[in-house]
Amino acid sequence: MGTLRIGSSGTEVVDLQKALIKIGFAPSLTSGKFDTATRDAVVKFQKSRVWLVADGIVGPISQMEIDYAVEDIDGETALKSVASGTTSLNISAINDNRPLAKKVQKKLNALGLYPGGKLIDGDFGSRSQKALIDFCQSQGISSSSPIQLSPSIANSLSATLQIPEILTVRGKDTSQILKKYKDIEQFVGASDAKLAFLDFGVEVTAYKTHIPEYPSRLAVTASIPEPTSSHSSLKFSPYPARGTLASIDTNTLKFLDAGITEACVVIGQINSGKLETTWLGKNALTSDECLSATKIIPILNVLCQLGNKLPSDLDNLSIQNQGTVDQTIRFPSALIDVVSYRKGVPHSNGLAKTFKLFSTPDQIESWIRGQTGNKDPNLNFEGPYGPFDFINLPEIVNLENNEKPLISEGNSLSKDNDISVYDLARLMSMIGWHQLLTPSGLQLENVEWKGLESFITALGTDTARYIDVAIETLGLVNVISSPVILSKLGYGNEALVYVAFVQFVDEHIPGSPKLRTFTIALRTDKNPPDASQAIPSDTKMAAAVTEIVRRIVTEEAF
Template identity: 40%
Template sequence: MTNLQEVINNNLLFTRSDLKANKGLVREIQIKLSNLGFYPGGQWIDGDLGGLNSYTWKGLLYFCSTVGIISLPSGSVGINQDIAKKLVETLQVNFVLDQAKDNSFILSKLKNIQDNTSILFNPGVTVAFLTRTTSNSPVKDHINNYPTYLEHKPDGTSIISYGDSFTLSTGATISFSDYPNLGKVPNIDISGLDFLSSNISHACVCVGSFQDSTSFIKTHWLGKKALEPQQFLSTTKFIGVLNAICQINSQSPTTDVDNCIIESPRFRFNNLVEDMVSYQNKFGSSNAIGALFKRFTKREDLESWIKDQTGNKSIEFCGAYGEDPLITNPNIQDTTTGKPVLKSTSKGKPGDNSISAYDLVRLISMLGWHKYLPETAQLPSAQWTSLESVVRAMGNDTARYVDVAFETLGVVNVISEPVIISKVGWGNSSMTYAAFVKFVDRRITPSKLRTFALALRCPTPASSDDRDDDRDTNLAAAVTEIVRRIITEELA
């Protein structure tokens, strides 16, 4: 199959009919358009050119007219050297990012994608963005490198950060503070997320900054009812995993959970975490695996452990996930020594899982920023050799809201070393999402490191015909706006 570079090198011309028959070339065009903000990603990357009103054809026409190609695609010219060269050489179209300032435009665009997406994967809900999976993710090839990326700091020369304070493009000056020690609640700007739509009931964002390559990370916290406990559903499932690692490494600091199995029957630790977040059901349901990881601590003790990390004493975390654990009484063994490193306990008292957006941001940022925190702020006893396994696994979350943001803003080609670890949740009450993000913004010189964590809750409206569709779209729009403001330095 011919590719775009061959079209350029050999000055080839494909009619629209010829192009339609070349699915590989169409797929490459779709990826280029998606990265630039002219075409949806995910399951839309299918190699199907479609008709004259298809997303692919209209996206190609819009791209060509926007970048000033004189000869627009037509029946006689589907792709030629000029068009191919623009697709290959264009890294960003500034108009796309500028246009995204219009929140109503972005919401309408995402809703249109929602309404016209063919759902290829059903983890229990049929919506466009939550069910994307990593199959066509622009960051898929980076997931195994996430742990390495998370060890990199700005060097102060080719890559910089915000420093101790920073003046936003809005004129406001932001001061960054030391990441809080264990058990301490940071100061949270309670008006900093007022721009979020009313359909986001609870939210927290934490933006990270470095003074130099030798410093620990500093942070600025923003929230909307950030400390108020709510049902965050399956988004909380990664907490039991972190607690298990802290217990394992407290007893055996040299144990790497990549080398651990959970029995009986035998499953690899990292395989279960990945299956839990990807909803692929290779080994069991996400709910059953989530319940399994809450079997290594009494529920009331796990609740106390969370409070000890975050300092938020108002939470409750004694609930389950609606299914029995995948293994009733699981034990974890280090395969390199053959010795058990963690055993299940009694379940403890039953209750609810009521936690805050802040707690989720605190815990997922402690995972992502582990290498940048002093010991007094790190997950206790946890070793990076074990945590990096969770980082890779959580890179496979089925929900791709940050992918959608990067594509919608047209910045995929101008960022490097991307890291997206996340966990989605949904139920009758709400749709929820927590994510940790890190990337290098190459649009500017010197390049700038941008890293942040967020948690959002979108409750079910009292009356709505398409509750899941609406919540999925609203979450995608909210994440896109947060990412846009961070990139344009309206938010830090």
């Protein structure tokens, strides 16, 4: 299929229009002509998948996303048809209906019985069959041998929200979780260049359509009626003032694998509308190379410098080379490009370096200390993220009035990006909890919510999905609501780093919902620093994140 745009016509356009209607982004009619109504429907769809370029053009990537959405609806319809019928489908029949096979895999994945991501592929092989048998046994449903998809099984798949044993029994077996993750790495053919969880991809996460809602969900956190965590073994206190080092409990994360060399976990609770936190750490204040996870820092620093100079619509803010427009990019797109590594956009490193050029290394280091309160003299933020600039002498232009609120004076970058996981966790928590951090002396200095909204959306597009994998593995997909998952990976020869802010309403205990809101930052050394450590680092990180999420949800002692 070729690229479709304004002026295209024919059967491919008819198929596109029918697909848009089916998934709820209807153009006016199936005319076979790619008119403005069709373009507007495409743009609306692209904006619902924020990592897509919302240009109204249907190329291979947008078409694939549309196909995924259609397939999901077709799969749900097919599963309901089996459930309401009288005929059982054997494995061959399931495999003949790819949307149905994928839907069954998704249902099993949501219950913690089947891996997610690229393994939801419509190939109903031995792994899928084993998961379906496991499901039947957990529900006391008799099944044939070989397994078939009967109406009773289809009905139960649709009705079952959770299998408690997955969280309370299987989820506690950390050795089996690690073994499971190693098996997934092997099954997907993982390598140093393509890891199972680091490179999971936003395109296949269950939460991709939630991302546009993240800012509005965080804006109303204080008014969420559900109570927050009640970890009786942990001591909570008011969130520390900006520039004040948090008090970190260093006796609580001993359950983490030795390969997780540094960790910081921040758990929040809301008491009478006020945020209280507890800070847990393992070598949390050690300054070390944190690679691309630090890309959140120059962006926050730029938002701080822009302050109240932001236009009403951030899409009217442009980054360009001084004196020329040969390289220019809109501000929200730049944020997504830095975080998402989206296909066809190879300049995450170059753009992150561009953001760094608006301050000298000394200025940014001073700014970091002023936010987090960490005065470690070993903090060093002079790394360039690579040899190439996207824009080497940048300026930011407000297209509403043609003013230039920020102009780089140019500077050179070298060395490393050595900061602590505490710094990463503190800054990420200040993003996610911005609306709870009152008075303003708790917030990021001079950073407005309007600017953070775009960055929050961008942080939903990270390719590393360790939190998503944890939620799936623990069988929680169907029993959480209003999820927010913001994250940024860092990966290189030296280490793997992951920082994330997470919030959701946990309904795994019927009738007792609770708000879970927390931040994590973890670092694992690749020791020795070579490709042979890539897969072990990825599996250790996934297992560590899963165990942290499990303890937060079950309120087990840290």
